[in-house]
Amino acid sequence: MKWAGGKSQLLAQYDRWFPRRYGAYFEPFVGGAAVFFHLLPDPARHRVRLSDLNQDLIEVYRTLQTDLEGLIRRLAEHAGQHSEEHFYRVRSWIPEDLESVDRAARTIYLNKTCYNGLYRVNSSGQFNVPFGRYKNPPILAEPRLRAAACALEGVELAVEGFESVLETAQKGDLVYFDPPYQPLSVTSSFTAYTRWSFGEAEQARLAEVFRELASRRVKVLLSNSDSPLVHELYQGFPIHLVRANRFINSKADSRQAIREVLVCSFR
Ligand SMILES: C[S@@+](CC[C@H](N)C(=O)[O-])C[C@H]1O[C@@H](n2cnc3c(N)ncnc32)[C@H](O)[C@@H]1O
Numbered sequence: 001m002k003w004a005g006g007k008s009q010l011l012a013q014y015d016r017w018f019p020r021r022y023g024a025y026f027e028p029f030v031g032g033a034a035v036f037f038h039l040l041p042d043p044a045r046h047r048v049r050l051s052d053l054n055q056d057l058i059e060v061y062r063t064l065q066t067d068l069e070g071l072i073r074r075l076a077e078h079a080g081q082h083s084e085e086h087f088y089r090v091r092s093w094i095p096e097d098l099e100s101v102d103r104a105a106r107t108i109y110l111n112k113t114c115y116n117g118l119y120r121v122n123s124s125g126q127f128n129v130p131f132g133r134y135k136n137p138p139i140l141a142e143p144r145l146r147a148a149a150c151a152l153e154g155v156e157l158a159v160e161g162f163e164s165v166l167e168t169a170q171k172g173d174l175v176y177f178d179p180p181y182q183p184l185s186v187t188s189s190f191t192a193y194t195r196w197s198f199g200e201a202e203q204a205r206l207a208e209v210f211r212e213l214a215s216r217r218v219k220v221l222l223s224n225s226d227s228p229l230v231h232e233l234y235q236g237f238p239i240h241l242v243r244a245n246r247f248i249n250s251k252a253d254s255r256q257a258i259r260e261v262l263v264c265s266f267r
Contacts, residue, residue, distance in 0.1 A: 002117025003032030043154030074105030
C-alpha cells in the first residue's frame with residue numbers, strides 16, 4: 001500500500017538504530033507496514049502484533065491471512081473494469097456493508113488508483129480522495145501480495161489505539177511507534193488518516209506511554225518531525241536526525257529534503 005508517511009525510503013538510515021535482538025515486536029501505528037516488512041520479525045519465535053486505528057487497513061492485512069486467493073480474484077476484477085466511473089462507484093460503497101474480502105479489495109483498489117495514494121476520510125469516515133490519472137496503476141501485484149501474505153502468517157492484528165501496547169509489552173520487547181507527525185507549520189499538517197485527529201494532547205500522551213515502556217526496559221523507537229515539541233517531549237532520550245524527501249501535502253514540485261527524528265529509549 002502507498003501510505004502517507006511511509007517509511008520505505010528511511011529504512012537504510014534506520015537500520016543502524018534498530019536492535020538486532022529483541023523479544024516480541026509491536027507496531028501500533030502500522031500504516032503501510034514498511035518497517036515490519038523490512039525487519040520481518042518471526043512470529044514462530046516471538047509474538048508479533050501490528051495495529052492501527054484504521055479498520056479498512058487492518059482488514060487488508062487480515063484478508064491476506066485468511067483469503068488471499070479471493071482477494072486476488074477481486075482485484076483482477078477491479079483491474080479489468082478500471083475506469084474513472086468504476087473508481088467513483090467503488091468509492092461510494094459503504095465499507096461496513098461489505099464482506100471482508102470485498103472491503104479489502106476496495107481499499108487496495110482505491111489506494112492504487114486514487115490521487116497520490118492518499119488515505120483521507122471526511123468527518124463521517126467516508127473515503128474522499130479523488131481519482132488519480134495513472135496510465136497503468138498496479139491494481140493487482142500478485143507476487144507482492146503473496147509475499148506479504150507469507151510475511152503476515154502468524155502475526156496478530158488489531159484495530160486499536162496505541163495505548164494498548166502498555167497491556168502486554170515487557171522487558172526486552174521492541175516497540176516501533178510511527179505516529180502522525182507533529183506538524184512543523186499549520187499548513188503542513190496532514191492528520192486525516194482516520195476520522196480521529198492527532199494533536200498535541202495525543203503527542204503528549206504518546207510520550208507518556210513511551211516513558212512508561214522505557215522504564216520497563218522495553219526497547220522503544222519512535223519517528224516524528226524535527227519539531228520543538230518533539231524535542232521537549234522526549235528530553236533525556238537519544239534523538240537521532242534523519243533526512244527524508246516528503247511531498248505529501250502539496251504539488252510534487254515542492255518535494256524537498258526535510259529533517260525528521262528517530263527517538264530511542266536506549267543507547
Ligand atoms: C505515519 S502513519 C504510519 C506509516 C507507516 N509507518 C508506514 O510505513 O506506512 C500513522 C498511522 O497511525 C494511525 N493512527 C492515527 N491515530 C492513531 C491512534 N491513536 N492509535 C493508533 N493508530 C493511529 C493512522 O491510521 C496511520 O496509519
